[in-house]
Amino acid sequence: MTVRILLCILILCCAGTGRVQAADYPSVRVAEPYLDLRTGPGRGYPVTQIVERGDWVEVMLRRTDWIKVRTEKGFEGWAHQNAMAQTLDPDGQPTEIPTVGEGDFVHRRWETGFKIGTFAGARTSDAYLGYYFTSNLSIEATLGEAFGSTVDFQFLNLSLTHQPWPQWRYSPYLTLGGGAKTTRYGDTEVQLSDRTDQTVHAGLGIRIYLTRQLMARGEYRNTVILTDQEQNEESDEWTIGLSAFF
Amino acid sequence: MDNRFIRVFLSTLALALLTTTGARAEESGADTALQEPPVIDPKVVRLGLKESEIDDENFELGLFAGYMSVEHFGTHEVYGVRAAWHVNEDLFFEANYGQATVGDTPAEYVSGEIQLTTDDNRDFVYYNLTMGFNVLPGEAFVTSDWAFNTNIYLLAGGGTVDFFGDKEFALNLGMGLRMILTDSLAIHATFQDIMTDKLQELSDGDDGSAHNMQYTASLTYFF
Structure with missing residues (x-):
């Protein structure tokens, strides 16, 4: 029954998704001797058509690095963005195909990603969102969970990070911040109730530009948990992660 | 005879003047457009592909x-x-x-x-x-x-x-x-x-x- 309901919802969802508007695509003119068209958006798909110099193609849509075009004869195929960048727009200028590269890494505004690692011996995973005020300074919000053999943690924190050399491909940074952490004790312990504590942390990390909009990230954090007990707890967190920037 | 000749001459002249001035008026119109192109033509539409036009x-x-x-x-x-x-x-x-x-x-x-x-x-x-x-x-x-x-x-x-x-x-x-x-x-x-x-x-x-x-x-x- 539930399967049937789900199918109905799916069909309903999809009914409205067809490209309804009449195709009114922009056109570009081939300037190189020919333009290869493949059957799909990838180097593994075969070239089945070429467009001659001087012929126009309509630009339909783009998926990752590939652009779907329609020829004057109505044949549809996929051309690589680098090949499309060598076509001419209606003004006779080289077509501008926006791409993201290392230059944008230096001037990024937003950054989001996820990290996995260890936190006080527990396995941790978190997701974060960061915003850059300047190319050096950013603020980050992190939401995560860690699961140990007897305790589980959930945490939310804000940090200020500073990278002294934003133009470096391997860019180290410092981080400083605070937040809250909820500790849940498993059934096996002497029954302790859940508690939420404030935390402050300081850490050191590195961002590594990979390709396009992607970077890798490694971080060490020392977190101090401000408990009600006589002594505060301290724990180390090591994480590695993958992020995208915008 | 003279009168008739003068009348024909004058009307031909008038006709010739009218047509030429008309043509010159048209020409001078074209001339001014050629001689004084606007520094920036506000009506020029850039047809080039805009980023937003490609559907990602x-x-x-x-x-x-x-x-x-x-x-x-x-x-x-x-x-x-x-x-x-x-x-x-x-x-x-x-x-x-x-x-x-x-x-x-x-x-x-x-x-x-x-x-x-x-x-x-x-x-x-x-x-x-x-x-x-x-x-x-x-x-x-x-x-x-x-x-x-x-x-x-x-x-x-x-x-x-x-x-x-x-x-x-x-x-x-x-x-x-x-x-x-x-x-x-x-x-x-x-x-x-x-x-x-x-x-x-x-x-x-x-x-x-x-x-x-x-x-x-x-x-x-x-x-």
């Missing part, structure tokens, strides 16, 4: 349904949502959220009396972030000239499983087949193994991991 379709959102074999609990229906971001033709990132409801444990089933956990804890809920690698692009030919693009992909990721009153980190590995139906719709057949630690309550004394295998079909929308 790198995000994929969809629902899945299928069966999951939860270790110790048999096979049950699983439902969920998946969202993906395609970075390039080889790599994509995916977030999954799924849920399966299991029945009694074997011990509960045999005894019929005991209850090892509450009914709420019998939902196997998981979410994860996964990296996907498109490894085998291809085409599926329905007829000799009607084909759909396909891709076989590998999945690897990590996430959380909330089951039997305990949350824990889970690794997931899998593979799938994506078939692109239209520019915006795709169907998938996916197999994944969601690995957790064995449940202590049901452990057979062995500390290994529990493999929860699921196979699902999904319908996704590219935007």
